[in-house]
Amino acid sequence: MKDKELDSFNLVGGTALSLKLGHRMSVDIDLFTDRDFDSHHISRHLTETYKAENIKTLKNGIFCFIKDVKVDILAHQYPILNKVEEVEGIRMLSLQDIGAMKLKAILHSGTRLKDFVDMHFLLEQLPLQKITEGFVQKYPDVNVQMAHNALLYFEDFNKKEKINFLGREISLKEMESRLRAAVANTSQIFKPDQAKTLLPKKINPSPNDTLKRKHRKRPGL
Template identity: 45%
Template sequence: MWELMQRLMKDEVLKDFVLVGGTALSLKIGHRLSVDIDLFRQDGFDAKELHIYLEDNYNAQSAHVFKNSVMTFIDDIKVDLISHQYPYLKPFETVEDVRLVSLEDIGAMKLLAIAQSGRRIKDFVDMYQLLEYNPLVVYLEGYARKYGANPIGARNAINDFNNVSSKQIMEYFPGKKEEWEKIIERLWHAKINIRTLFEPVRKEDYGIKPGNNKRRGFKI
């Protein structure tokens, strides 16, 4: 996965795309394994043309092509290339040739995903970890600036777990449901006191052994 990511990042055709989401966060803090690549850019692009390019140069398979988005598989790795036409809260950084959005941008995007859906357990896990780097108020303010939206809905959404299936919980925390309870508890406290910065947890709690993984939270 790391080799593919670096190849994509060095590709001149893809120079306007930046890594976002859980994989970007995993590279920054190493909190969980991530097995897909989400690449965003700020302006629109010709999705059909890009799809053909990816087929010809990366042997991309099983693609879904929509306006300003290509969702495909390369070497059995899920790769999404999407136009996300909202401003960056901070300049992106480059780590070993990989362009990454800031924690503030990731937090705002996670809040958007939770507010719009709230179905993916990994979004709540990521917010749980993000709260060790900035208090919730920072991400709520970023959400408001980035999307021009009232952050009250997002603040309430981080405590709405009704759309997270029990199957996801069992798969993500096999035999360790108490870890999910810890996430729920922290997010409840964050909603009540949005200026709280939380203490770090051990990475081992999420299957990560610091120092043993070549690329932090990457599955490679």
């Protein structure tokens, strides 16, 4: 990311998490900034420099493909919680920042299996309590209980969605078990083979919380 035109943007989402955790393959590029930007200027730059195709340009948003890689460039005007990390020239947000954004995506949609898988592996680095603290700092108007309930609602995502694991694979049962355990004990950090610790007999979101989530708009993550 030595491109001066993209100096204010940072890598987020599944690809950033994959580079940090090495848990699954992800090639989509999500670049977010916390400020306004000239989307038409950046769009022209992407076309001229990287031969971007199928470009859709909105205020503070660009959606395109570069060499068959899906690229989303957005203004995500919420606080950046921790220092931006740079690894081999790639600027990325912290695990807590990305975890908070993943939790928001699950709350507002919950249709992507990969978001739940990402949360499973993220819980080996941070407890849900830490992710939730970042979630509240970044999005002050959120409902924490509804967010935790959303982590336990497994009916909306496609259970056959292909996840290209790198190394250790997990089953849906393992993933669901760990998320239940994390909600039961939010201070717990999991070991790679630990899914059922402190698992209660049953924790399910209430029908009212599920209904509220279904009527929310999907976020741009």
